[in-house]
Amino acid sequence: MNLFKKRLNYNPFLAIAPLVVEKPILWLEKNGLNIEGIFRVSGSFSQILDIKKQLEKGEDVDLDLFDGHTIAGALMQWLSELENPLLTHELYEDFLSTYDLNDELKVIKLSEIISRLPPGNRVIFKMLLDLLRKIHLNREKNKMPCSSLAIVFGPTLLRMKQNYNGTHSNIKHDIKATCSLLEYMILHSEAIFEKVDPTRTPKSHHKRSTSTGRADGVHRQNTQSPDTSPPTNMHSSRTTTRYEVKTEWRRVNVTVPKKLSAIDPDRVISQDDAQCISSLAAVLSDAHTKKVFFKYLQEKEFSEENLLFYDKVQEYKSLHDDALRLKMLNEMLKQFIANDAPYSLNVDSDQAKELIYLTGKFASEEETPVAPLLIEMQSFVYSLMNDHSYMKFLQSAYCRKHLKEIEDGSLKLKVK
DSSP: OOHHHHHHSOOTTSSOOOHHHHHHHHHHHHHTTTOTTTTTSOOOHHHHHHHHHHHHHTOOOOGGGSOHHHHHHHHHHHHHTOSSOTTOSTTHHHHHTTTTSOHHHHHHHHHHHHHTSOHHHHHHHHHHHHHHHHHHHTHHHHOOOHHHHHHHHHHHHSOOOTTOOOOHHHHHHHHHHHHHHHHHHHHTHHHHHHSOOTTOOOGGGOSOOBOOSSOOTTOSOBOOOGGGSOOSSTTOOOOOOTTOOOOOOOOOOOOOOOOOOTTOTTSOOOGGGOGGGSSHHHHHHSHHHHHHHHHHIIIIISOHHHHHHHHHHHHHHTOOOHHHHHHHHHHHIIIIISTTOTTOOOOOHHHHHHHHHHHHHHHTTOOOOHHHHHHHHHHHHHHHIIIIIHHHHHTSHHHHHHHHHHHHTSOOOOOO
């Protein structure tokens, strides 16, 4: 396999960043450091998917034809679709264990943990941290300090497993620790990577493997032994060594089983079954799928307030008039924060008090940093939906019925 082909498919065991990562990062380093709200403001979702798809195929994509938010979105989309996140489920607890360490020990410990990442993950993470640090250094123009970048990237790069059974307070602590650690790694990336051992191989992945081409992190590898692979010429003979078993290859007729219906309980619904359910971001970007997801949250999990609050903050971020922003803030306080709120939001009480305080200052025409707090709260509820509701939704009757309509052709979706 030549170098170009290696750069097309992500393989965690190759210390090479795929084009879908490298090209957007290089473009953003050159053109995107001063874009206000970079990685926070959403780009065109349909264009994001197009860029990602073309780069994964190795097509020549002129990124200058797209806006910076869309290019940043393509990189974020790839990272968010990793089944095993970039910093891996296996090292999740190890990363969190450094949260309370002093600076000297934290740098040493984080370097040691990063050294245990698969080589491909290390290379990508180094490139990403370099980019985020440069964005932070230009924060006066782009309004994206490392604290805001950590809120955006934290749940994507370092997230808990889907079967995590911690209490709500533990979840909040983990999310806070995750964002704090990423903020620290952005600020101290040079010192941390000076101590990283680039030659170290992850203990749990000694065997060389070939990636399936899916962005799955370090899982789902093809570990087929070369000794059991068919020869190039199916009729040629092989020389049998003392370590080999001579195998006769025959052509057989295989009947491919018919794919089970989406509503069949024996079928496990996969993120690959439809673009509109490939990630939580995709669910929220398609109007019809989003309605189905909301109904699931409302009727099964009784947590529709998370999605309602997420949408309100999205709407707030699109406003530029102070009067409209203040009106929106007061609406959010009444809907989600007040004692008699119809959709009581389960967020940190200190954050709720701070939002009430900042809204009061805003009303008195004082300049207040309300947006970063809202984004932090929005990131928290997004993480709750992504880590605890989204995967359950995929296997629910709501999603199964929706997917069946898509596969039967009775429902044609348009992505916004």
